[in-house]
Amino acid sequence: MLDISQIRNECPACENIIHFNNAGCSLSPLPVTDAIIEHLKLEQQLGGYEAAEAAADKIENFYHALATLLNCDPTEIAYLENSTRAWDMALHSIELQAGDQIITGDMEYVSNYLGLLRLAKLKQIEIKVVPSDSIGQIDLDLLRKAITDRTRLIALTHVASQRGDIQPAQTVGKIAREYEIFYLLDACQSVGQINLDIAEIGCDFLCGSGRKYLRGPRGTGFLYVRKSRLQQLNPIFVDLHAACWNDPEHYQWRADAKRFENWERYVAGQIGLGVAADYANSIGLDAIRARVEALANRLQQRLRAIHGISVHERSDELSGIVTFNQQDEDAIRLRRRLHAKNINISVAKQANARLDLAQSGVGDVNRASVHYFNTEAEIDRFVQTVAQS
Ligand SMILES: Cc1ncc(COP(=O)(O)O)c(C=O)c1O
Incomplete structure (x- = not known):
């Protein structure tokens, strides 16, 4: 109770x-706001870099709290500024060729769909929209029929912004695995209100925002990336945190999902989002x-x-x-x-x-x-x- x-x-x-x-x-509940304010005060007293060093365990807690929430490994979590950017980073990390196909549903979030339209223009990708059935869920028969040998990704929004019907994320995960297609789940509206078990859902990527049902701070988000897929994925942007500059001509990606992150970030927000995930986990x-x-x-x-x-x-x-x-x-x-x-x-x-x-x-x-x-x-x-x- x-x-x-x-x-x-x-x-x-x-x-x-x-x-x-x-x-x-x-x-946000008080512990979240308190953690953010506490860190901002620490920055005021010590300086931003020094405060981050002093709060290293709280920053690390973010990865563990999110991993507990999603039933995955902490090394599979990346911190990003919002859900849209996390989704974009996932999409653009997949190597795609002209003529490849991406499948989505008619409940896909507006910014995601705009991202697909842009990618379609950039790389001559085909977007296939599978309609919803009579109960507002992606039609699974039509989804199966839509898959071709050029299908590289299924992108699904778990709960849409404009309609509360819940999509069958787990069944779609089974289909994606059966055909060995990448699967990107936008859990922006479901994370924090629905139990998301990555092992059951079987997605390769899952993104979300801090500020919605997780009750975390604004300007925060996250991306889950399946460990076994990491070697195949090249994020579109790189910085000194995501990769190591081995010699003047070469760099090497980090081995974990942090290759999708930026070095510069809203540290207080990251700590706050970790506390928000702890709060949800404890309830x-x-x-x-x-x-x-x-x-x-x-x-x-x-x-x-x-x-x-x-x-x-x-x-x-x-x-x-x-x-x-x-x-x-x-x-x-x-x-x-x-x-x-x-x-x-x-x-x-x-x-x-x-x-x-x-x-x-x-x-x-x-x-x-x-x-x-x-x-x-x-x-x-x-x-x-x-x-x-
Ligand atoms: C289903 C869904 N996906 C993605 C987003 C985008 O989230 P953000 O604003 O954190 O990028 C929203 C925002 O309302 C959303 O409802």
Whole structure:
């Protein structure tokens, strides 16, 4: 059982706001903010490089905490500034030839898809989009049919930004392994709310942000890279941290996933993200998942009961993201009205979901995203306020 009142005591904003924008940026618990402030003060007192040296064990903790969270080895984790950059670094580390194919789904995150479009132009790569089935998940039969001997990568977004349906990451992993294709999972919206076990998922890369369901700081992210794949991968950028300059003409990559990192970084953020992962690990991902699912279920049911509201998720297995429209109120207007009452939600724009919201004609949608520290009473107040349009 989660001690919700203790958890909320460690999240001061819960007293003043109803925060249903956890898919945008969640609220950090006190231990995370304290660790960041402590390190910034150390930098103020000692100097940045000297503070990093003094906090070496806290920086190292980041790799262990993330590895525990994902069930992988600490040497398979890289620290990056956000999820998009982590995803890009993974994509561009694969050697691709003109005519190679990359498969993705219609729920792929906007920036990832833009990255694919850019790569397609640069290298004459074919992008194949596999549509979702009737419950909003990538169609697995069509996925199998789409694979050719030129398919090099399957890129899948686990939970989309604009729709809370959970994709069958594990089954896709089995297919990728069967055909020996690289598999890149964008877990930006699932990490911190769903138990991600790399050994079960079977992906080669997995990326995420600190600030969302992990409740870490802004400007932080990470990339998991499978150890056995490292020798085949050449990150697009290199610096003195990622590689060693052996002689004037040659360099050698680091042996671990840190070859995907930058030397210069937001050290306080890295320490804070390690603490956020520790915090999630100590609460337990199964307990978090059960509570988020129960809250999302209540939210969906209450919203569906309001006249004029349509909820867009199609599967039974709920993440914390619930998207909806109120027929009489524009999405942006509703977001503003709620914000004026200290309720935070966001709007997912069709311009950022061209293969989904724009195709289906749904248009912009409101996105309420709950986390384990939210309460049933908050949901009820939220739904009442929505209904007062
Ligand atoms: C599914 C998904 N992937 C990737 C991202 C990008 O994350 P970041 O802003 O950390 O690059 C987002 C951000 O909302 C997202 O929802």
